[in-house]
Amino acid sequence: MSLDHSDVEKIAHLARMALDESQIDAYAKDLSNILGLVEALEVADTDHVEPMAHPLHMAQRLRQDQVTETDHREENQSIAPSVETGLYLVPQVIE
Amino acid sequence: MQWETVIGLEVHAQLATKSKIFSGASIAYGAEPNTQACIVDLGFPGVLPVLNEEAVNMALKFGLAVNAEIGERSIFARKNYFYPDLPKGYQISQFELPIVGKGALTIDLDDGVQKVIGITRAHLEEDAGKSLHEDFHGMTGIDLNRAGTPLLEIVSEPDMRSIKEAVAYARKIHQLVVYLGICDGNMQEGSFRVDANLSIRPMGQEPMGTRTELKNINSFRFLERALNYELERQIDLVESGGQVVQETRLYDADRDETRSMRSKEEANDYRYFPDPDLLPVEINPARLDAARQDMPELPDQKRARFESDFNLSADDAGKLTQSRPQADYFEATVEAGADSKMAANWVMVELGGALNKAGLELNNSPVSPQQLGGLLKRIADNTISGKIAKQVFEAIWKGEGDADSVIEARGLKQITDSGAIEAIIAEVIANNPKQVDQFRAGKEKLLGFFVGQVMKATQGKASPGEVNKILLGKLKG
Numbered sequence: 001m002s003l004d005h006s007d008v009e010k011i012a013h014l015a016r017m018a019l020d021e022s023q024i025d026a027y028a029k030d031l032s033n034i035l036g037l038v039e040a041l042e043v044a045d046t047d048h049v050e051p052m053a054h055p056l057h058m059a060q061r062l063r064q065d066q067v068t069e070t071d072h073r074e075e076n077q078s079i080a081p082s083v084e085t086g087l088y089l090v091p092q093v094i095e
Numbered sequence: 096m097q098w099e100t101v102i103g104l105e106v107h108a109q110l111a112t113k114s115k116i117f118s119g120a121s122i123a124y125g126a127e128p129n130t131q132a133c134i135v136d137l138g139f140p141g142v143l144p145v146l147n148e149e150a151v152n153m154a155l156k157f158g159l160a161v162n163a164e165i166g167e168r169s170i171f172a173r174k175n176y177f178y179p180d181l182p183k184g185y186q187i188s189q190f191e192l193p194i195v196g197k198g199a200l201t202i203d204l205d206d207g208v209q210k211v212i213g214i215t216r217a218h219l220e221e222d223a224g225k226s227l228h229e230d231f232h233g234m235t236g237i238d239l240n241r242a243g244t245p246l247l248e249i250v251s252e253p254d255m256r257s258i259k260e261a262v263a264y265a266r267k268i269h270q271l272v273v274y275l276g277i278c279d280g281n282m283q284e285g286s287f288r289v290d291a292n293l294s295i296r297p298m299g300q301e302p303m304g305t306r307t308e309l310k311n312i313n314s315f316r317f318l319e320r321a322l323n324y325e326l327e328r329q330i331d332l333v334e335s336g337g338q339v340v341q342e343t344r345l346y347d348a349d350r351d352e353t354r355s356m357r358s359k360e361e362a363n364d365y366r367y368f369p370d371p372d373l374l375p376v377e378i379n380p381a382r383l384d385a386a387r388q389d390m391p392e393l394p395d396q397k398r399a400r401f402e403s404d405f406n407l408s409a410d411d412a413g414k415l416t417q418s419r420p421q422a423d424y425f426e427a428t429v430e431a432g433a434d435s436k437m438a439a440n441w442v443m444v445e446l447g448g449a450l451n452k453a454g455l456e457l458n459n460s461p462v463s464p465q466q467l468g469g470l471l472k473r474i475a476d477n478t479i480s481g482k483i484a485k486q487v488f489e490a491i492w493k494g495e496g497d498a499d500s501v502i503e504a505r506g507l508k509q510i511t512d513s514g515a516i517e518a519i520i521a522e523v524i525a526n527n528p529k530q531v532d533q534f535r536a537g538k539e540k541l542l543g544f545f546v547g548q549v550m551k552a553t554q555g556k557a558s559p560g561e562v563n564k565i566l567l568g569k570l571k572g
Contacts, residue, residue, distance in 0.1 A: 014364055016177055053170040053192075053369045059377035065112045065149035068119030069133040076137060077129065086128035087236035090179040093226060 001039065002032035097298040098330055101306075102261040102291060102322065103253035106268050107246050108278040109222065109286040110153045116221050116245035117144030117187065124284050132224070132239035138183035144372055146171075150245040151376065153277035154194045154219050155386040157247060160271055160393055161214050163198030165383065171219075171373040174365045179237050180224035188248075190367040193218035194376070195247075200271070201395070202263040207409065212264050213252030222246050247277070253292065253303065258322045262315055265289050269315075270394055274419050282313050289318055294339070295329050304329075305339040309353055311346045321346040325353050397422055405435035415439060420457045424464050431468020434475050441467060445488060461492050470498035483507050483555055510557045513565065516549070519557070520565055523548045534570055542566065 003011075008028045012019045019027065073086065082089035115122055118135035135142045158165045172190040195217035201209050224239035249268060255261045269287055272278040280287050294306035309325055312318045324346075329339050344353040392400070394416050401412035401422070416422045421442065428438040446467065450460060470491065474484050479502060490501040502508055510516055523545060524531055534541040542563075549562050 010364075014175075014366065053168075053375045054371065054373075056374060058374050060146055060374040062148035062151060062376075063119070063145040065114055065147050066119060067114045067121045069114075069121070069131075071130040072133065073127075073129045076132070076134065082234065084231055084236065086130070087227065087231070087238055088129070088179075089231050089234040090237055092233055092235045093179055093228070 001035050003028050003035070096334070098295045098333075099298045099300075100255075100257055100326055101253050101294045101296065101303055102255040102258070103306075104251045104255070104261060104265060104268075104292070105290040106249040106251075106265065107222075107288040107290075108157075108249065108268075108272045110150050110245040110247055110277055111279050112147055112149045112153070112245055114147060115243035116147050116150050116219065118243055120243065122241075122244045124286075126240055128236075128238040129240060132242055136182070136239055136243040144187060144370075146373065146376065147245060150219055151194065151378075152382070152386050152389070153245075153275070154217065154247050155378065155383060156275050156277055156390055157217055157249070157272065158195035158198065159383075159387055159390060160275060161195075161198035161200050161217075163214060163217070164196035165194070165378060166192055166196060167378055168192060169194040169219075169376045169378060171370045171376075172367045173370045174220075174367055176365060178223065178226075179235060180226045180239070180242065182224070182239065182242065186221060186223065187370055187373070188220035188367075189218035191369075192375075194378070200264065200267055202260065202267050203413070204259065204263060210254075210260065212254045212260075215250040215252050217247055217249040220246050220248055247272075253294075253306075258319055258326065261291065261322060262319050265318055266315060270417065274391060274394055276391065282315075285313065288313065291318065291322055291325075293322060293325050293329070295326065295333065305341050307339065307341065307353075308343045309346055310343060310356070317346060317348050320348075320351055321353060324351060328353065391419070394419075401425075405429065405439070407435065407439055411436075411439045411443070414443060418457075424457055424460070427464030428468045428471070431465045431472075433468040433471035437471050437474065438468070441471060441488075445485070449488075449492060461494065462488070466491050466497045473498050473502060477509060477511060477558060478502065479507055479509050480555070480559060483509070507556060510553055511561060513561060516553075516557050516561055517565055517569075519549055519552050520545075520562070520569055523552065524569060531570065542570070545570070 005024055005028055008019070008024050008031065012024075077083045077086075077088070080088050109122075110116075112122060114120060115136060118133050120133040120136055121131045123131070135144060155165065157163075170189065170192045171187055173185040174188045174190070175185045177184055193216045195214075197216065198214040199211050200214060201211050203209055222241050222244040224237055224242040227236040227238065229236070251264065255264060269280055272287070273280040278286055282288075289312050291309045291312065292306045293309065294304035296302065296304040307325060307329070309321050312321050325344065332339060343356045345356050346353050398409075398412045398416045401407050401415060402409060405412075407415070415425050424446075425438055425442045428442060429435050433441075446460065446462065449462075450457060455461075467488075470484060470487055473479050473487075474481055479487060486505075487498055487501045487507060490496075490505070491498060495501050495504070527545075527548070530541050530544060534545075545566050546559070546562055549557055549566070550559075
């Protein structure tokens with residue numbers, strides 16, 4: 001499997017990454033090579049292997065439904081670039 | 096051309112836990128912005144989500160209630176997209192192996208017709224925060240209190256063929272999650288949200304048409320209106336030679352129309368993958384059993400029991416079991432000694448009307464089921480008439496005590512002593528010779544006049560049955 005120019009553009013857009021037009025073909029080549037490497041696994045016989053969602057053979061531990069967190073708004077917002085009346089401010093999102 | 100409507104619904108039910116799905120922050124509604132958003136909810140580096148046990152149990156209860164397939168394993172996935180109210184850049188949701196698999200729900204339509212609607216799946220996920228677009232000097236304000244609130248997303252099959260069916264299904268899901276105690280059902284506060292997928296196809300055609308997804312619907316009335324508008328729009332569009340475009344449309348209740356949401360169009364590539372921060376969840380038989388044990392009687396079972404045990408009509412049983420508080424109130428009234436049919440009537444008509452007028456909910460009723468039961472017992476044993484009972488009800492409502500003390504204090508006891516009634520009747524007959532002659536000459540409607548006179552003389556306390564019987568005897572004789 002290989003990625004072409006437009007695949008890379010789409011992935012970059014979904015990841016919100018700004019790519020220089022001149023870099024795109026190089027990325028397409030590099031990413032295709034990585035996919036090629038992974039493709040080597042295709043030859044392995046996986047008929048008797050159970051699909052795995054996680055490398056650890058353990059089950060998720062569950063938490064009791066209790067409120068354990070207290071308000072740390074001031075500390076959390078101390079590193080935010082812009083805050084007003086308790087809200088984080090971000091560049092306007094237009095619907 | 097005749098068009099067939101095809102509708103499927105996605106319901107987001109906010110689960111009624113105390114804390115968030117993956118953190119120990121509170122989910123209480125209405126707190127100051129960002130005071131209930133901890134570092135897990137904010138997606139700080141190095142934090143790990145830990146799943147809330149109660150959210151799992153609540154999802155299982157829903158699954159059991161719709162007879163769904165429930166697998167032994169369930170996994171969480173990341174749904175990737177960028178939006179400022181989603182701090183991590185992904186929402187933890189489920190893709191493969193949702194906690195609740197295929198199930199079904201029977202809905203009730205007019206005239207006792209029922210229809211089974213397939214449920215595709217229901218999965219657990221975290222809610223996003225809220226964006227406030229009011230003007231903050233050209234910026235958007237973000238409140239992340241809601242981020243991480245547990246949601247159960249319930250996806251139906253495209254099985255509904257009319258707007259009526261869609262509304263009936265949404266109401267039934269609402270009733271079910273509230274009965275189960277897993278969601279408070281408050282649509283204004285966004286605890287219960289409905290997205291609708293609608294498409295049309297020529298009647299008799301197999302392949303589905305292109306669908307649009309309607310969002311931002313926060314009441315059943317708006318659901319009906321949004322679907323009506325969208326159905327008309329699609330039919331007009333296709334009949335004038337156009338084509339429906341697959342897109343997300345926002346319902347605007349003020350203008351009663353749906354509008355295209357352009358920003359969502361290109362974002363539909365979520366690149367789901369299993370979340371490496373969360374291990375697979377194992378649903379063992381003990382957990383499933385415990386969820387089953389903890390389930391209340393469901394609306395359909397309750398309705399059937401009300402019909403058979405209390406001898407109620409299907410209609411009355413259906414209305415009484417509409418909400419769990421009302422069904423409980425009715426049962427407590429019967430337990431307090433009331434006749435079941437009388438209790439059904441009084442709970443729905445008299446009490447329901449009074450509560451409605453006062454703008455009160457049943458759980459704030461000034462009249463307790465024990466008091467109502469006590470009152471109805473006195474109608475049944477002829478202590479008071481149905482008419483006097485309404486007076487007594489008002490007095491109980493105003494806090495004058497229970498039925499027996501109101502009847503005693505106000506001297507409302509029905510006169511059943513036929514000697515006393517006979518004396519009054521004799522007086523009425525003696526005082527109205529003209530009417531007596533007219534009655535005897537065949538003007539039988541005048542019976543009502545005499546009953547009225549007797550009731551006036553007894554201040555409504557004479558037993559109407561007794562009065563009628565004695566009057567007829569005296570007048571005809």
